[in-house]
Amino acid sequence: MPEYSDMEMIAYTGSRVLEDEKIVFVGTGLPIIAAMHAQLTHAPNLYMIYEAGSLAPVLDMGMPLSVGDxxxxxxAMFLKGLCSAFELTQRGFSDYAFIGGAQIDMYGNICSTMEGANYDKPTIRFPGSGGAGAMAANCEKTIAIMALEKRRFVNKVDFLTSIGFGDGSPDYREKAGVMGSGPYRVITNQALFGFDEKTRRMMLLEVKPGLTPKDIQEKVSFELVIPPVVKEMVEPSDHDLSLLRDVIDKDGYFLKKKVQK
Known part of the structure; x- marks a missing residue:
């Protein structure tokens, strides 16, 4: 197989998760790259919503560098501004929210606000939700994307920015007044995760070739649900890498970023 970077693996796996004839609300960076790759391969009728207000643009001028590009x-078939874009999700017109974050817990709750015990004096202050909080609350399913690091996969998020399954109780999202079925997939450079239907806990679905479920568990702070059969992640082909590098992110704005070791 050809050599590929961590970011290329994340983007390619994100593409694999997306389906044709669906609508995905994309965040800046790898989610846009993944959606563009899906359009160029197996999902030509995948449509994107951008936070600044567009639906289903034709990206023939290259990759947007942000959701406001x-x-x-x-x-675009719809271009009415930020509030109207989020209204689409509240009316049920978004199959997926595709977002990132700094921390995630076993129930798919995401933090992109801060790290530390004190909100007023955090260890690190992150950029915040952007639109991710509303996306996770209103879109039908949430796809999270981040590097696999123990500091990110935590027992409890330091701040709940984007709602998942909360405390794991069956009616948590309903009581919280949010729409959609909640967390669906968590995409990383070394593993693909889903969620167990009964417990709502994060479940290992696929591992990168050469790794084992034990290797993945060691990089996660909480106990994963590990089914009897865990598949190997599909690796990108030369054609996939050519699309990612030479067509989509030609200048490497996002794909050349490094995962902290």
């Missing part, structure tokens, strides 16, 4: 508005 004017390229994300080109030939």
């Amino acid at each position: 004017t390229r994300a508005a080109r030939k």
Whole structure:
């Protein structure tokens, strides 16, 4: 198999998760790359919502560098601004929310606000939700994307920015007044996770070739649900890498970033 980077593996796996004839609300960076790759391969009728207000733009001027990039508005079938974009999700017109974060727990709750015990004096202050909090609350399913590091996969998030299954109770999301079925997939450079239907805990689905479920568990602070059969992650082909490197992110704005070792 050809050599690929961690970011390329994340983007390619994100593409594999997306389906044709669906609508995905994308965040900046790897989610956009994954969605563009899916459009160019197995999901030509995948449509993207951008936070700045566009739905289903034609990205023939290249990859938008942010959700507010004017390229994300080109030939869009809907272009009415931020509030209208989120109204679409509240009306049930988004199958997936595709978001990132700094921390995630076993129930798919995501923190992108801060790290530390004191909100007023955090160890690290992150950029915050952007639109991710509303996306996780209103879109039908949430796909999270981040590097596999123990500091990110924590027992309890330091701040609940984007709602998942809360404390894992069956009616948590309903009582919280949010829509959608909640967390669906967590995509990393070394593993693909889903969620157990009964317990709502994070479940290991696939591991990178050469690794074992034990290797993945050692990089997660909480106990994973590990089924009897765990598949190997599909690796990107030369064609996939060519699309990622030479067509989508030609300047390596996002794909050349490194995962902290």
